[in-house]
Amino acid sequence: MTHTLIYPHTTVHNAAGHLEIGGCDVVDLAREFGTPLFIYDEQTLRDQCRAYRATFGKLTDLYEIVYASKAFSCRAMAELVAQEGLSLDVATGGELAAARAAGFPARRIYFHGNNKSVAEIELGLDCGIGHFVVDSFEEIDRLEAAAATRGVRQEVLVRVTPGVRPHTHDFVQTGQQDSKFGFGLSDGLAAEAVSRLRDAPHLGLVGIHAHIGSQIFELDSYRREVEVLFVALDEWRRDFGFECCIFNIGGGLGIRYTEADMPSSIAEFAHVSVTAVRAGVERHGMVMPKLFVEPGRSIAGKAAVTAYTVGTVKVIPGVRTYVAVDGGMSDNLRPMLYDSRYEAMLANKAEAPATDVVTIAGKHCESGDVLVRDVYVAPPQPGDILVTPATGAYGYAMANNYNAQPRPAVVMVAGGRARLIIERETWDDVLRLQRPLA
Numbered sequence: 225m226t227h228t229l230i231y232p233h234t235t236v237h238n239a240a241g242h243l244e245i246g247g248c249d250v251v252d253l254a255r256e257f258g259t260p261l262f263i264y265d266e267q268t269l270r271d272q273c274r275a276y277r278a279t280f281g282k283l284t285d286l287y288e289i290v291y292a293s294k295a296f297s298c299r300a301m302a303e304l305v306a307q308e309g310l311s312l313d314v315a316t317g318g319e320l321a322a323a324r325a326a327g328f329p330a331r332r333i334y335f336h337g338n339n340k341s342v343a344e345i346e347l348g349l350d351c352g353i354g355h356f357v358v359d360s361f362e363e364i365d366r367l368e369a370a371a372a373t374r375g376v377r378q379e380v381l382v383r384v385t386p387g388v389r390p391h392t393h394d395f396v397q398t399g400q401q402d403s404k405f406g407f408g409l410s411d412g413l414a415a416e417a418v419s420r421l422r423d424a425p426h427l428g429l430v431g432i433h434a435h436i437g438s439q440i441f442e443l444d445s446y447r448r449e450v451e452v453l454f455v456a457l458d459e460w461r462r463d464f465g466f467e468c469c470i471f472n473i474g475g476g477l478g479i480r481y482t483e484a485d486m487p488s489s490i491a492e493f494a495h496v497s498v499t500a501v502r503a504g505v506e507r508h509g510m511v512m513p514k515l516f517v518e519p520g521r522s523i524a525g526k527a528a529v530t531a532y533t534v535g536t537v538k539v540i541p542g543v544r545t546y547v548a549v550d551g552g553m554s555d556n557l558r559p560m561l562y563d564s565r566y567e568a569m570l571a572n573k574a575e576a577p578a579t580d581v582v583t584i585a586g587k588h589c590e591s592g593d594v595l596v597r598d599v600y601v602a603p604p605q606p607g608d609i610l611v612t613p614a615t616g617a618y619g620y621a622m623a624n625n626y627n628a629q630p631r632p633a634v635v636m637v638a639g640g641r642a643r644l645i646i647e648r649e650t651w652d653d654v655l656r657l658q659r660p661l662a
């Protein structure tokens with residue numbers, strides 16, 4: 225039996241009745257690398273990168289796929305993304321450092337962030353990144369000053385908030401007017417930013433960027449976003465003589481976390497966005513810009529599962545059964561932040577019928593530390609290896625040391641081989657930066 229809907233593409237049940245990913249038995253991986261363990265399937269990551277390039281490439285030559293590294297950022301991931309010919313978006317100096325450590329081509333890096341520090345701006349300039357996505361008036365001044373000091377001219381995009389609200393969780397909506405990101409269109413701040421950028425001698429404004437939110441299922445929001453942006457571009461061409469070469473509509477395509485989720489496909493996303501941009505070009509009589517998209521979740525999300533060891537099984541008669549695992553909100557914050565729903569299964573009992581309804585709890589000192597509520601699994605016992613699928617995006621990326629819990633290890637599996645790409649933290653690692661009072 226295979227689980228391709230929410231599990232990595234290479235997932236099967238093997239002869240031992242265990243879950244197998246990338247030719248590796250998940251129970252063996254848990255034994256070898258310990259738990260909690262993030263297991264990334266290299267094939268699924270590459271398939272997703274290729275699906276983006278193939279589907280957009282079928283519709284237009286004028287496109288670029290920029291992987292949003294915030295979904296899962298590390299050296300190995302940046303290397304893989306470079307090999308697949310995608311560009312990279314970074315949101316902090318730390319994500320930029322990971323890209324640099326991987327030798328990621330600097331020209332293909334896009335630097336986001338609503339509050340870039342001077343040190344981050346200087347790092348970006350000094351390593352020659354392709355574009356800054358300018359987010360505030362302060363950044364325009366700081367970037368202009370730093371570029372002038374270096375005698376360089378830096379290409380930039382301007383980040384605008386188009387006032388489009390997709391149907392998704394409030395905390396992952398970013399394109400509405402009341403947002404900490406970017407310059408608003410309706411309040412005139414975006415036009416003011418374009419004007420200032422056009423006057424900045426060391427900055428070259430080459431395009432616009434907007435991102436309306438994340439885990440978006442209905443694609444009409446993208447069509448509305450593109451329409452709104454074209455109206456603005458028309459005005460800015462008239463008022464400032466600005467011609468847009470790069471038209472970046474952000475990321476946000478949703479994925480399936482449970483069998484019941486019905487996200488749109490990459491092909492549908494490509495069709496809607498390319499068609500909308502063509503329509504905008506025709507309506508406003510513009511030159512076709514290069515369309516950029518910035519997927520994170522839809523590349524990394526389905527590629528990984530998290531494996532945990534079951535520690536306790538607490539049956540409250542007539543109420544519920546809590547199955548506690550050795551991780552929780554320190555390796556997956558999404559259920560607590562967004563009420564996100566996950567599935568679960570026991571990797572060592574992959575063939576056993578899922579007859580028991582249980583709630584998967586973490587090990588943290590917090591009642592809200594619940595990973596999955598009311599999910600069917602095979603009868604659980606301490607020592608079982610419990611897996612939650614679709615944890616490849618914003619899982620490890622948001623991992624933290626709550627309760628001084630060391631962050632998990634991450635392996636990449638392919639062809640029966642597992643490579644450790646991020647080591648497990650130890651208690652000593654957690655203590656390393658602490659100093660005594662005396």
Ligand SMILES: Cc1ncc(COP(=O)(O)O)c(C=O)c1O
Nearest residue numbers: 292435438475476518519520521
């Ligand atoms: C500017 C920007 N681009 C791209 C993304 C990636 O979004 P997703 O992972 O939902 O595709 C995000 C995520 O929040 C973002 O803020």
